[in-house]
Amino acid sequence: MTTWIDASCILIVFLALTMLATYRIVGIIKIFAAQSFVLGLTPFFLHADGLTIRDIVIAMGTIVLKTAFVPFVLLWAMRHVSMRSEIKPIIGLGTSIVFGAMIIAGAFWVSLSLHLPGKPISDLMLPCSLSTVLLGFLIMVTRTRAVTQVLGYLVMENGIFLFTLSLFDVMPTLIEMGILLDIFVAVFIMAIIVNHINDEFERSPASVSRSKMGEAF
Amino acid sequence: MVSDVYLFIFNISISVENEMMMLILIILHWLIALLLSPFLLGVISKVKAFFAGRVGPSLFQPYYDLSKLFQKSAVYSQTTTWVFRAAPVVALASALLLVLVIPLGGLDAPLKFQGDIFLVAYILALARFFMIAASFDTGFSMEAMGASREAFFACLSELVLFMNFITLALLTRSISLSQMIGADSPLSWSHLGPTLLLVVASLFVVLLAENCRIPIDDPDTHLELTMIHEVMILDHSGVDLAYMTYAAALKFLIFATVLVPILSGWTGVFIKDMSIYITGLLGLAIVVGIVESSMARLRLNRVRNLLLIAFVLAFFGFIVTMWRG
Secondary structure, X not given: OHHHHHHHHHHHHHHHHHHHOXXXXXXXXXXXXXXXXXXXXXXXXXXXXXXXXXXXXXXXXXXXXXXXXXXXXXXXXXXXXXXXXXXXXXXXXXXXXXXXXXXXHHHHHHHHOOXXXXXXXXXXXXHHHHHHHXXXXXXXXXXXXXXXXXXXXXXXXXXXXXXXXXXXXXXOHHHHHHHHHXXXXXXXXXXXXXXXXXXXXXXXXXXOOHHHHHOOO | OHHHHHHHHHOOOOOHHHHHHHHHHHHHHHHHHHHHHHHHHHHHHHHHHHHOOOOOOOOXXXXXXXXXXXXXXXXXXXXXXXXXXXXXXXXXXXXXXXXXXXXXXXXXXXXXXXXXXXXXXXXXXXXXXXXXXXXXXXXXXXXXXXXXXXXXXXXXXXXXXHHHHHHHHHHHOOOOHHHHHOOOOOOOHHHHHHHHHHHHHHHHHHHHHHOOOOOOOOOOOOOOOOOOHHHHOOOOOHHXXXXXXXXXXXXHHHHHHHHHHHHHXXXXXXXXXXXXXXXXXXXXXXXXXXXXXXXXXXXXXXXXXXXXXXXHHHHHHHHHHHHHO
């Protein structure tokens, strides 16, 4: 089972990296869905021997919410304001990828001196979760669109979830619930704001064209 | 004779009774590689035809093409010099030399010594240098453009290749390709699964890049502005073109041969290993065919990002290896 956990940790970081190298927001949303799916499966590998109904329900809830609902809302928001699907990065994609490599190296280096209580199930979980958090942060600060910033935040949250998984022996229900609530609120607020701004623009003079407006988000 | 050459170049001595075995091994290596490599290209085009809903050319079409080209004589432009004529020979010779460094299936590599991974990288670079020089030699600006792209992408893919070699060297504690991917390689998926996943993924991108397949380059396109490999051999004809095509086919086989043992591992039984190897090659050709039919060629300025991602994957694999100690 450790191999599976390791593989999913690595896949999560890899998918966060591919998000850094993707041009289209729709592509990033899809990759995020895939990453959340892998993350949702990780608790099953962690507690393969003693799965309770509660664990399964919470894990399934996480999967449904993060791989279906959140991407759906984001895609809906994108369609609704007919925004352009290209990201607007502050630094080039090549540079972001190289920064991503540095961040991974840094996360592994920092993990060397972090000693967590309890026995870790896999030694890759801590550095991989740190890498994911930092990669999410990188996405957030280097992409200017509202949707991409929310996506960066979501990736960060995925990293935090992985981190809590490595800390606790059981499914960290309370923490996960709190985080899920945060995401819920974040995505909703984003969708509502985007929608409202759109409505405002709708009423504004025709000089602000729809296509122009899309660039703001 | 063979042993003398070995002594001279690589400072490795082999006894006289081994000399005969060595010769047989070399000939077997060449036979397998030369017979198998065009078939893989046939498989790729068959898979592509299948996905396009066509019957497609026969699996043996590359052999027919090659035999037709071998019967024709080459035409040389008056502006070209000996460099242009040397390139096909160097390309094929270096591909044949590379085949000897790599263990094929259950067969040991005839040429092995500590550090032969550097030989692999630099022989690849030598062949590429001559091809680029030949394309400059024609004085055709489109070919020079293709050569410049080839040089740029090759720089990046060589970086990725070396990063992967470093990871494999750390895992196997050896810098000889025979020990990295040969019969006694200690690589196993049950222990090193995640790291090998990264190595395989990035080596696969290198395979696509080095062999000019989609998404890096489209081998079927004939638009001078976008092609890379095809535009470089545009002026070669007849036997020269056959050499170039054969060298390209061998190069695909060589990269696939590096990838297959990492994926499958060896059993130690010759027949089993050989069948695993050939199945692996065919499987890889099918995967490449599927990738080619499901993707479009990337815009030229985005190829760099793909190769950078492959590099980061290899680098990630290296970090995980270091982390595990």
